[in-house]
Amino acid sequence: MQEPTFLILTALAAGPQHGYGMITDVQEISAGRVRLRAGTLYAALDRLQAENLIAVDREEIVDGRVRRYYRLTEEGGARLAAEAERLRRHAEAATARLRARLAGGALSSHALRNRPLDGKTPFRRGLAGGAA
Amino acid sequence: MQEPTFLILTALAAGPQHGYGMITDVQEISAGRVRLRAGTLYAALDRLQAENLIAVDREEIVDGRVRRYYRLTEEGGARLAAEAERLRRHAEAATARLRARLAGGALSSHALRNRPLDGKTPFRRGLAGGAA
DNA sequence: TTCCCATATAAAGATGATCGATATATAAAG
DNA sequence: CTTTATATATCGATCATCTTTATATGGGAA
Numbered sequence: 001m002q003e004p005t006f007l008i009l010t011a012l013a014a015g016p017q018h019g020y021g022m023i024t025d026v027q028e029i030s031a032g033r034v035r036l037r038a039g040t041l042y043a044a045l046d047r048l049q050a051e052n053l054i055a056v057d058r059e060e061i062v063d064g065r066v067r068r069y070y071r072l073t074e075e076g077g078a079r080l081a082a083e084a085e086r087l088r089r090h091a092e093a094a095t096a097r098l099r100a101r102l103a104g105g106a107l108s109s110h111a112l113r114n115r116p117l118d119g120k121t122p123f124r125r126g127l128a129g130g131a132a
Numbered sequence: 133m134q135e136p137t138f139l140i141l142t143a144l145a146a147g148p149q150h151g152y153g154m155i156t157d158v159q160e161i162s163a164g165r166v167r168l169r170a171g172t173l174y175a176a177l178d179r180l181q182a183e184n185l186i187a188v189d190r191e192e193i194v195d196g197r198v199r200r201y202y203r204l205t206e207e208g209g210a211r212l213a214a215e216a217e218r219l220r221r222h223a224e225a226a227t228a229r230l231r232a233r234l235a236g237g238a239l240s241s242h243a244l245r246n247r248p249l250d251g252k253t254p255f256r257r258g259l260a261g262g263a264a
Numbered sequence: 265t266t267c268c269c270a271t272a273t274a275a276a277g278a279t280g281a282t283c284g285a286t287a288t289a290t291a292a293a294g
Numbered sequence: 295c296t297t298t299a300t301a302t303a304t305c306g307a308t309c310a311t312c313t314t315t316a317t318a319t320g321g322g323a324a
Contacts, residue, residue, distance in 0.1 A: 002134065002279095002281070003222070003281095004280085004281070005280085006222060006226070007222070010222070010225055010229060013230050013232075013233055014229045014232065015233075019303065020301060020302050020303085030218075030221075030222070031221070033218070037281085037282065037283070038302080038303070038304080039282070039283070039284080039285095039306090040281060040282065040283095042305090043280075043281080043305095044280080044281085047279095047280080062301085063288095063289055063290055063291095063301080064289050065289060065290090065301075065302055066302080066303080067301090067303095068302095072233075077230065077233070080226055081226075081227070081230055084222075084226035085223070085227075087220075087222055087223035087226075088220065088223040088227075089163070090135070090142070090161075090162070090216075090219055091216045091219040091220040091223065092220075093142055093161050094142040094212055094213075094219075095213070095216050097142060098209065098212060098213055098216070100145075100146070101145055101204075101209070134310095135312095136311085137312095150271080150272095151271070151272065152270060152271050169312080169313060169315095170272075170273080171273085171275090171315080172312055172313070173272095175273095175274095175311080175312080176312090179311085194270090194271090195270080195271090195319090195320055195321060196321085197270075197271055197272075197319070197320065199270090199271070199272095200271095200272085265324100266324085267322100267324075268321105268322085268323075268324095269320100269322085269323100270319100270320095270321095271318100271319085272317100272318085273316100273317080273318085274315100274316085275314100275315090275316085275317105276313100276314085276316100277312105277313080277314075277315100278311105278313075278314095279310105279312080280310090280311090281308100281309080281311095282307100282308080282309075283306105283307085283308080283309095284305100284306090284307090284308105285304100285306085285307105286303100286304080286306105287302100287303085287304080287305105289300100289301090289302095290299100290300085291298100291299080291300080292297100292299075292300100293296100293297080293298075293299090294295100294296080
């Protein structure tokens with residue numbers, strides 16, 4: 001599941017919301033980092049509905065326009081929980097490795113014996129050794 | 133950044149590795165949940181190299197074949213750290229909202245007044261109210 | 265020999281995101 | 295009154311990335 005999709009489900013986890021509200025909500029959730037576009041949102045809503053992760057909660061007419069509220073389905077809630085847990089684990093794995101790296105741990109095995117190239121080496125893919 | 137890309141960087145955070153090794157490493161990191169395909173991996177390696185997030189560390193010839201080791205660049209390490217933090221926050225936001233939801237908090241405002249539709253309601257997009 | 269494993273590459277197809285444009289009702293500004 | 299802004303939903307083209315599938319190769323196993 002990609003980020004926008006995840007954030008849409010997260011927005012709905014707080015209770016039913018309509019499209020425009022989600023756009024602003026997602027911006028808050030992500031501390032302003034993710035700006036959901038209308039095109040992205042409504043396409044995603046269709047997809048999520050087809051996957052039965054969200055459903056139309058109700059519709060209101062405001063100023064003559066439809067305002068459609070969506071909500072998480074049970075399946076959607078479960079899915080979001082699973083995704084959140086997956087993200088948490090991935091983030092944890094990455095930070096653990098980064099910490100070990102800074103502590104010099106990751107460099108103990110071979111990296112210390114073989115100094116890294118400095119990126120200046122000219123390099124043609126597929127023609128490395130010319131072996132055989 | 134998508135999941136496979138993130139996991140590739142995470143694999144490299146533990147020290148330089150070659151393609152095939154990353155495939156198995158990613159499987160471990162994700163507890164068997166993510167199986168990186170060769171096509172995904174090598175395309176991603178090219179991309180990440182072009183973005184200067186990884187670099188070729190060295191090459192070895194094993195059994196007549198090239199075994200190319202990649203490593204994280206400094207930029208790549210910083211990027212991975214930033215991404216991990218982003219994931220952590222997103223996961224946190226989602227679980228917080230899910231918790232509030234289970235506690236009934238999210239349902240207090242309008243959802244209790246307006247019972248959700250049960251999904252059986254026939255629904256034609258764009259023809260909702262017919263207002264105006 | 266034939267098959268599998270480790271390893272790298274390439275190309276086609278699918279999915280989902282982005283960007284940009286369109287539409288409409290109300291309200292505010294000129 | 296006309297223009298512009300705001301809130302809201304929809305559509306289409308394009309792009310980025312992932313998946314699937316196929317190909318190549320050397321060594322070891324059946």
